[in-house]
Amino acid sequence: MESLLNYIRKQIILTKAEEEFLLSKIFLRKYLKGQYVVQQGDICKHECFVLSGCTKMFYLDDDGQEHIILFSIEDWWTSDLGSFITQTPSDFNIQCLENTELAMFSHDIIEELYAEIPKLERFFRQIIERAFVASQKRIVRNFALTAKDRYLYFRKQYPKIEQRIPQYMIASYLGISKEFLSKIKSQLSIE
Template sequence: MKIKPLLDYIRKYVDLTQEEEAILTSKVIFRKYLKGQYILQHGDVCKYQCFVISGCTKTFFLDDEGQEHIILFSVEDWWTSDMGSFITQTPADLNVQCIENTELIMFPIETTEELYDKIPKLERFFRKIIERGLVATQKRLIRNFSLSAKDRYLYFKNQYPDIEQRIPQYMLASYLGITKEFLSKIKSQLLLED
């Protein structure tokens, strides 16, 4: 199993012993998905927290008109799931779909509490990454309300330059909350300003 990227990521927050690493490795699942496959679909109960080893996913919801609203992209060393569904074990509001062939390490709901009991440091680890995720979500909400579409695009481009190269423009427009035509107009204006 390609566990090294996950262990390297965890080490940024907590130190695990070799025995704890072995326990963790025995409780997680490694899985490959093809481009276009769903990791989670709206209405299903989220059974896994997923760490991206390779690839790219989008987390989105569909409105009543069938319009897709992307709320998150996840690439290597990022997490993906519907945390509300995972924590409450109720039907998911969100979809998680692979934009590229993707490899994940998945933490099953059934073993999460067991891992916390056997490796208390993991509870601290997950608390820290969930706190970071909450802060990032709040900051994104504030940017969406306070920045112009152009400034939201520039923020994304500067913050996540690698992601922009990996996703279709219509998906980036959905994430920014604008049409793909308006995104093209913003990019054209920026080229003229250079």
């Protein structure tokens, strides 16, 4: 839990009593590789902080094709924010790519934390704002950059992820085939 507290301390200052209250409200859960945190169609009940492990958020289309939206590793957040905020069925799946431990905040607990520790509302608002901005920038990159440039950006922005996930998942995230990703990587190794 120290990693979560350190993450929070970078944004806001909590008293010892506030930290203890916060910790008393967190639900810890361990998932095995392959288990789902959220499944498409279910209501996302938790905002999750990754203490260890790796997850992917993806949409499964009507043809059974997986479209990866996001990867999350240690010290990152994961959830279907739209479903969590509105408490409506999720559009996405969140699945563990490794054995994963999450610190989980239910919708009701978040509201209780806002009431008891108002500065946490600002903290969580900032997390949501950053997630929104990152999502918008990713959309622009997907329209504006070539597949090669999207891959180079991915490698630069997320260096700790590439070694932990299969290449076909990176290809899905980039919106290209695994064969095209292999071609891009071969070209880069020559350059």
